[in-house]
Amino acid sequence: MSEILSDLPVTDLLPPGRHGRADGAPGVIAHPLSRLAVATLVACKGAVPRITEAALAAFGVALADAPKVSFTADIAFIGTGPGRWLVTASQAPEALMARLTDAFGDGAALTDQSDANLMLDLYGPAVGETLAKLVPVDLDPSVFRPGDAAATLVALMPLTFWQLNDSPAYRFAIPRSFAPAFLRALASAAASAGLEMAGPARG
Amino acid sequence: MRLPCPYCGVRDAHEFSYLGDAAPRRPDPAAPDAADAFHDYVYLRDNPAGAIRELWYHGAGCRRWIVVDRDTRTHAIAGATFASGSASGDAS
Ligand SMILES: [Zn+2]
Numbered sequence: 001m002s003e004i005l006s007d008l009p010v011t012d013l014l015p016p017g018r019h020g021r022a023d024g025a026p027g028v029i030a031h032p033l034s035r036l037a038v039a040t041l042v043a044c045k046g047a048v049p050r051i052t053e054a055a056l057a058a059f060g061v062a063l064a065d066a067p068k069v070s071f072t073a074d075i076a077f078i079g080t081g082p083g084r085w086l087v088t089a090s091q092a093p094e095a096l097m098a099r100l101t102d103a104f105g106d107g108a109a110l111t112d113q114s115d116a117n118l119m120l121d122l123y124g125p126a127v128g129e130t131l132a133k134l135v136p137v138d139l140d141p142s143v144f145r146p147g148d149a150a151a152t153l154v155a156l157m158p159l160t161f162w163q164l165n166d167s168p169a170y171r172f173a174i175p176r177s178f179a180p181a182f183l184r185a186l187a188s189a190a191a192s193a194g195l196e197m198a199g200p201a202r203g
Numbered sequence: 204m205r206l207p208c209p210y211c212g213v214r215d216a217h218e219f220s221y222l223g224d225a226a227p228r229r230p231d232p233a234a235p236d237a238a239d240a241f242h243d244y245v246y247l248r249d250n251p252a253g254a255i256r257e258l259w260y261h262g263a264g265c266r267r268w269i270v271v272d273r274d275t276r277t278h279a280i281a282g283a284t285f286a287s288g289s290a291s292g293d294a295s
Contacts, residue, residue, distance in 0.1 A: 067211055080265065081267060082210055084265075136214070136215050136218070150211065152263060
């Protein structure tokens with residue numbers, strides 16, 4: 001088991017390095033993204049068709065009003081509720097907000113959330129068995145596939161995650177104040193497989 | 204028990220908050236029998252052995268109110284729809 005959890009202050013983030021099973025390749029790799037701009041986009045009442053058209057015109061994105069990821073090479077829209085999306089892009093937060101404001105104008109409420117979440121990619125051969133202990137959503141490939149997203153609870157913590165590819169890799173948006181607790185839960189769930197906590201990296 | 208959220212898909216009932224019967228409608232407070240009508244609206248509920256339509260809030264998911272058709276004898280769920288505009292005027 002991961003010894004570090006007995007000494008790590010509960011308010012501290014899990015430090016980079018190997019946790020849990022130490023031999024062999026890590027079963028799970030956790031990769032924080034430090035330079036990903038994030039915003040919420042909430043369509044005004046009755047404005048979803050307008051927002052959908054604007055997303056196509058401005059970004060070339062076929063925006064789905066569903067728990068799906070609609071994306072191009074440089075921007076992704078993750079459905080979190082009817083008429084609501086989390087938007088991510090690898091650029092400065094101000095630049096993303098400017099693009100979104102230009103595209104959607106007064107048809108939507110836009111809020112910069114770049115500092116609000118720990119964005120974390122999870123992958124590795126044991127990511128499935130690890131997430132089975134954490135996520136109350138069926139991640140079997142017959143049910144949950146690349147491009148699927150879910151707003152749900154992990155260990156009573158509200159968060160949003162989505163599947164990036166079929167390796168499989170998943171991206172988690174964890175409310176920042178819950179990040180230490182989430183990482184402790186992750187370290188425990190992945191202890192039997194070995195967790196490699198990577199240092200902050202470019203988003 | 205799992206509930207079929209119209210947006211999120213099938214989710215565990217623990218992700219939802221339960222409100223109750225979706226049938227009661229808020230009475231007109233200006234009507235002459237308003238006091239009696241509000242008594243019934245606030246306190247009186249049917250307790251059917253069988254089909255019921257009830258309000259649940261998906262607080263851990265899409266944060267929308269939904270109306271669920273449930274059989275109280277078997278917990279069989281016949282379906283679910285968004286509440287706004289259908290069951291409860293102030294639910295959305
Ligand atoms: Zn939902």
